[in-house]
Amino acid sequence: MSKKTVNLKLSVTAGAALHGIIASEEKLYTKDPKCTPPRIIELRKIMDDIDNQLETILNNETPDT
Secondary structure: OOOOOOOOOOOHHHHHHHHHHHHHHHOOOOOOOOOOOHHHHHHHHHHHHHHHHHHHHHHHOOOOO
């Protein structure tokens, strides 16, 4: 069976907001992968992906002059 995926397109503001919501949920759990529920591990991967995309967007912005 193939792995099914969901793709989202979010504004920078929505991406940052989603990151904040995920962060407040995941911080309730240990960093030890042996004791962390699989859904939290997946949420941490999503956070990393959001971080990387936001960083790329922000690094490519030019200052208004």
